[in-house]
Amino acid sequence: MSLMQAQGQEHLKYPNTTLLKSSSKDLGWSTLTAELRSHRHYEGSGAPAPADAEVGIIVRGSDQGLLTYKFAGSWRSVRPTTGSIRLRPIGRADDEVRICSPNVEVLHLYVPTVAFAPLTDDYNLPAVPGRCIRDSWGVQDELVNEIGLSVLSEMRSPTAAGRMFVETSSLLLAARLAHSHFETGTIRSPIRSRHGLDDGRLRRVLAYVEEHLAEDISATDLAKVACLSIFHFTRAFATSMGVPPHRYVSQRRLESAKAMIATGRASLEEIAFHCRFSSQSSFTRAFRRATGMTPAEYRRTLR
Numbered sequence: 001m002s003l004m005q006a007q008g009q010e011h012l013k014y015p016n017t018t019l020l021k022s023s024s025k026d027l028g029w030s031t032l033t034a035e036l037r038s039h040r041h042y043e044g045s046g047a048p049a050p051a052d053a054e055v056g057i058i059v060r061g062s063d064q065g066l067l068t069y070k071f072a073g074s075w076r077s078v079r080p081t082t083g084s085i086r087l088r089p090i091g092r093a094d095d096e097v098r099i100c101s102p103n104v105e106v107l108h109l110y111v112p113t114v115a116f117a118p119l120t121d122d123y124n125l126p127a128v129p130g131r132c133i134r135d136s137w138g139v140q141d142e143l144v145n146e147i148g149l150s151v152l153s154e155m156r157s158p159t160a161a162g163r164m165f166v167e168t169s170s171l172l173l174a175a176r177l178a179h180s181h182f183e184t185g186t187i188r189s190p191i192r193s194r195h196g197l198d199d200g201r202l203r204r205v206l207a208y209v210e211e212h213l214a215e216d217i218s219a220t221d222l223a224k225v226a227c228l229s230i231f232h233f234t235r236a237f238a239t240s241m242g243v244p245p246h247r248y249v250s251q252r253r254l255e256s257a258k259a260m261i262a263t264g265r266a267s268l269e270e271i272a273f274h275c276r277f278s279s280q281s282s283f284t285r286a287f288r289r290a291t292g293m294t295p296a297e298y299r300r301t302l303r
Contacts, residue, residue: 018042021105024155028163031170033110034155042099049093052110053130053177056086057148065101069137078138080104085139087181090130107148115170116178118230123178132182141180147173158278159286160253165246167219168234175231196240197233201226205237209249213256214274219245254290257283261299268295 022036033052036059061082068077078084080101116129126132147169154162154169197205208225209217222245223233238244243251253275260271272283287295 022152022155024166027155027158027166029166031112031115031167032151032173033112034151035108035110036152036155037106037108039099039104039106041101042097049091050088050110051090052112053090053133054086054088055109055111055144055148055173055177056088057107057109057145058082058084058104059107059149059152060103060105062101062104065099065104067101067104067137068098070096071135071137076137083140083145084137085141085144087133087136087139087177089133089135090128092135107152109148109151109173111170111174111177115174118171119175119178121229122231123175125178129174129178129182133177134181134183136181139181141176143176144173147176157285158282159250160276160278160283161217161246161250162278163216164218164249168244168246171219171230171234195236197226197236201228202237202240209252213249213253214276216276217249250286251290253277254287257287257295258291258298261295262302264299264302268299271295 018040019038020035021038022034024032024034058080059082061080061084063079063081065080066077067080068075070076080099086106111130113128113130116125119125119129151166151169154165159165196202204225205222208222212221219234220230222237223230226233226236228236234245237248241248257271257275260266260274261268266274268283269280272280275283277283277286284294287293287298291298293301
């Protein structure tokens with residue numbers, strides 16, 4: 001049995017007419033689960049009720065196909081076009097679904113209740129926020145799409161700050177769902193702030209990053225250093241530094257890697273491990289994106 005088949009049997013979120021192409025199962029993510037699935041022609045009962053809120057983003061669709069589903073006792077149809085989104089609250093099982101289309105690739109994101117926790121006070125969220133999402137098909141939301149594609153990229157090519165990136169992305173996704181896709185009247189809008197971190201908080205956070213570059217750093221850790229909620233911290237940090245926390249940490253780790261390469265005392269594999277990359281290949285990809293050359297090429301330029 002292949003790895004993909006084993007994972008598909010383990011999850012059982014969708015009928016066996018779908019092919020599991022990629023999964024976040026072994027990446028250590030705690031605030032988001034992701035699956036990339038290929039859906040082909042199908043007619044029958046839909047997926048069982050999810051234990052977490054589900055966001056399905058069509059990343060490769062078809063203008064020619066048709067997706068028909070039964071909702072509240074009546075049949076409705078939508079085109080499975082690229083970028084179209086399916087939102088499904090906790091506990092909502094699909095009645096019947098018919099897929100009449102060439103293979104459609106869908107990124108399924110499962111957002112647990114813990115992802116909404118940092119937003120509870122800002123949005124006055126209920127005990128189980130995932131139940132309040134509007135059950136809907138064919139949603140258009142560019143921000144949700146951007147988050148999904150970024151998560152998909154991280155799932156395919158893990159980076160040094162991947163867990164931190166996903167933690168921040170799940171928070172942003174949860175905030176977007178709460179703000180734009182909850183049932184009317186269930187929440188309040190948050191107070192918006194354009195202020196960055198004060199000098200003292202910013203210095204403490206930056207110092208913490210420098211001291212822990214070789215360790216696992218989470219956005220929650222940095223928010224605690226700043227004595228702010230993670231929701232307020234991520235917005236304030238981005239305002240102060242011009243980049244979100246995960247990107248700043250990635251940049252500092254790459255700078256640290258360049259310094260280690262310059263000393264010539266460690267192998268590229270050791271440098272990749274020290275800078276928290278999941279593998280030497282992911283280190284090489286990130287280094288090339290940032291500098292235009294591989295770590296080995298960079299080392300040769302210093303000789």
